Amino acid sequence: MGKKRNAKKATNRNAGPVKLLPQIRGQLTAIVDDVFKRCTKVPPAVAPSAAQEWAEYLEIYELIEKIQDLEKGMCGTRHVRYPAPDVYSDRSSGTLYVLAEGEKNNGPLIERDPILQHMGNVALALHVLGEFVNPQSSWQPYLRILPSTYSTTLYFTPQQLQSLKGSPVLEEAVKQFRNIARQYSYFYRILQSSPEAKSWPIRDYFTFKAYRWAVSTVMTRQNRVPVKESSGQMALIPAWDMTNHEQGIYSTDYDNEENCSVCLAQRDFKAGEQFSIHYSQRPNTELFLHNGFVYRDNKNDSLAIKLGVSKDDPLHDEKVALLSSLGLPSAGSFMLIPGQHPVSPGLLAFIRVFSSLDKWKDDGEKAKGLLHEDCDVGTTVQDKTWSFLNIRVALLIRSYPTTLEEDEAALPTLSGVDSLIRSQVICEKIILRDAALYLTSHISK
Missing domain, CATH: 3.90.1420.10 (Rubisco LSMT, substrate-binding domain)
Structure with missing residues (x-):
């Protein structure tokens, strides 16, 4: 049975937010600007070859490596203790409050920014990061037990990506890294240049490592939940998002009367047996790119x-x-x-x-x-x-x-x-x- 252990398992848990040192921001901004220019340049009339796209990826990857080297010169803001084992008590149905609290902190940015207006997953990633850096957030126990890294392709080295030579997923992985590098450089520039950003909690903690983690957290765990006068909103559902995938039937729903998500058993589960759900009809390419695992006997593969x-x-x-x-x-x-x-x-x-x-x-x-x-x-x-x-x-x-x-x-x-x-x-x-x-x-x- 294919599982998402690779995506959810980590050798260490999050030890708390780390803060950008003021003395490195000038040098960091120059490299971020270079990343942004490379990721947003007008595409040529003739589509680039696979070799050209790979060469551009390597250039962007090297710049991101320089950025992360600079961002290592940071200091922790507080001592963090591991949470109690019952952190999920009475919280699984209140996930929408994560979004509401995030909007209070980042509202001006969301109201104006076209990317956040049309990409709910990106907005949710910034919400998650905002809650992560806020020591007073009620979601700290949940966020602290999430993995500190993931097995999505965003964490792959060029050498690891080269192991995908011949695979159609290689091109998609390169595009995904480029997109996240572009988003990071885009929001970094806004956070460092906008006068309003001085009051935004994530400004001093917005590193590539932090943004990649927030994006990967959302990418491997997001669910769409109903919102009035909307087609739905992306959200994280604590405890539910720890459930592994199994081939079967889609058995999740939303109870409008109770205003909560409902998870139904897709089959009989014996006492002591691991409970699993069916994520949806996704091919392994999507599971590999966005969830960090592969399901060997995937009937929906392509x-x-x-x-x-x-x-x-x-x-x-x-x-x-x-x-x-x-x-x-x-x-x-x-x-x-x-x-x-x-x-x-x-x-x-x-x-x-x-x-x-x-x-x-x-x-x-x-x-x-x-x-x-x-x-x-x-x-x-x-x-x-x-x-x-x-x-x-x-x-x-x-x-x-x-x-x-x-x-x-x-x-x-x-x-x-x-x-x-x-x-x-x-x-x-x-x-x-x-x-x-x-x-x-x-x-x-």
């Missing part, structure tokens, strides 16, 4: 294949229109999935349109059948479809530096992040292996 209609294609407009009528983008990620039919409907339809447009461009009703494997598209189009996918899958398999067999043999000898990375790669390769067998069987018919 592997992305990036495809797009070339702008130079003479039938570009017609293909885009047909894809749009099917609810598909003209460029994006299309999925291979586990099971007996590994080619997802979207991927199948895209390749069919890509291979031969003439048959369906003038018949919208007939075109809808392209999403179904048993649609009669003719031998020529079918052969083109399977051959194209077979070649693409073979190329993806060869892009990894190791084989599935080598990964399976090495996994028992690994631990920590190395084991996590290898588990993710194994899950991807199993999907590719099964897809290759499926496609080969169809081509030979």
